[in-house]
Amino acid sequence: MSVENLVKTLESLEQFTPESVHGVVSECDIGIEDLRDWIDYDYPVSDSYGRKMVHDGGFFEVMVMCWRPGDYSAIHDHGKAEFGAVKIFGDAEHASFELDDQKFTTLSRERVKPGTTLKVTPSLIHQMGNPGEKNFSSLHIYGNTDLESGITSEARIFDYSRNELVFVNGGVFYLLPESEIVHRKKLPEADRATRERDLIEASKRAKAMGNDSEYRRLMDEISSG
Numbered sequence: 754m755s756v757e758n759l760v761k762t763l764e765s766l767e768q769f770t771p772e773s774v775h776g777v778v779s780e781c782d783i784g785i786e787d788l789r790d791w792i793d794y795d796y797p798v799s800d801s802y803g804r805k806m807v808h809d810g811g812f813f814e815v816m817v818m819c820w821r822p823g824d825y826s827a828i829h830d831h832g833k834a835e836f837g838a839v840k841i842f843g844d845a846e847h848a849s850f851e852l853d854d855q856k857f858t859t860l861s862r863e864r865v866k867p868g869t870t871l872k873v874t875p876s877l878i879h880q881m882g883n884p885g886e887k888n889f890s891s892l893h894i895y896g897n898t899d900l901e902s903g904i905t906s907e908a909r910i911f912d913y914s915r916n917e918l919v920f921v922n923g924g925v926f927y928l929l930p931e932s933e934i935v936h937r938k939k940l941p942e943a944d945r946a947t948r949e950r951d952l953i954e955a956s957k958r959a960k961a962m963g964n965d966s967e968y969r970r971l972m973d974e975i976s977s978g
Contacts, residue, residue, distance in 0.1 A: 754783040760808050760815065769813070771836045771874045778838035779870035785842050785890065792816040792890050798961050801826055801926040813896030814904050818881075820845070820889050823961070825882030825954045827841050829925035832908035834895040836861075837873030838888020839881075842867055850878040850911070850947070853935060857911060857943040859950075878911065882954075907935060913948045914955035914971060916940055927958040928967065950973060 754762075759781055766773050785792070788807075796803040796819070803819030820843065828850060831837065841847075848862040864884070865871075871879075873895060883889060895904045906922045914928065918938040921929065942953070956971035 754781045755787055756783070756807055756815065759783055760810065763813065763894070764810070769836050769896060771838075774836045774894060774896070775838045775870060775872040778818075778840050778892070783840070783892065788817050788842075788890060788892060792819055794819050794821055794888050799926070799928070800957060801922060802883075802924070804924050804929075807892075811901045812898050812904075813894060813904055816893045816895075818879070818891045818893060820883035820891070822883055822886050822888070823957060825957075826880055827925045827927050827954075828878065828880045828951060829908045830876075830878050831873060831895055832903075832905040832922075833897050833900060833939075834873060834904050835875050835897040837872040837893065837895040837897075839873060839894075840892040841867060841869045841871070841889070842891060843883070843887065844885045845869075845889065845891070846882045846884045847871065848880045850880075852878060852941055853895070855941045857941040857947060859944070859947045863938040878909075909941075911940065911951070912955075913940065913943060913951040917920050927955045928962065928964070945978070949978075 762777055782961045791805045791807050802824045805815055805817050808815040845865050847865050849860045851858050851860050860947055896902055907920045908925055910919045910925050912919050918940045952971055952975050956968055959968040
């Protein structure tokens with residue numbers, strides 16, 4: 754299936770819900786060859802993964818993400834998105850989280866197989882990454898029928914390297930520069946394992962970026978518990 758046909762199928766839906774969009778994306782036979790125009794692994798090391806807009810339909814958007822070995826998104830939600838789906842074309846790791854009464858915990862962390870389609874709901878807080886040794890890409894659909902743009906604007910990043918809940922309008926990357934942060938709020942308290950894993954991923958990104966001072970700071974914080 755081409756991207757154009759996927760878009761037409763989505764536009765023909767009578768109702769846009771996480772379930773209906775997930776159904777379309779999981780059942781479509783779109784493949785890597787249909788996304789080659791947007792697959793690009795030559796992105797800055799400061800970007801935690803590659804991202805390109807494929808189609809901006811106003812109330813929904815289609816994007817392709819690219820993941821090199823070791824790439825991980827920050828822990829995040831999807832801003833104003835009310836529905837969506839993610840189709841994965843490689844061996845990925847996926848984690849989901851729960852925020853309950855200002856307590857933040859990891860619900861699950863697991864490897865997912867190529868061809869898996871994840872459902873995006875308004876409450877989804879998650880993280881994706883590439884734990885393997887090969888590049889892979891993924892197809893993302895996000896939408897909100899009450900909006901005409903800015904579907905994923907003001908996405909929240911649960912940033913334990915900064916100890917802040919930061920809001921962004923672009924990529925949910927680790928160690929974002931201040932210029933990319935829209936505003937910030939108090940970060941909910943996380944359990945030790947969740948916080949430590951987030952610090953580890955942030956430290957890996959700092960090392961890859963050659964940010965030695967930030968890498969040492971994060972390693973000291975991890976060591977101190």
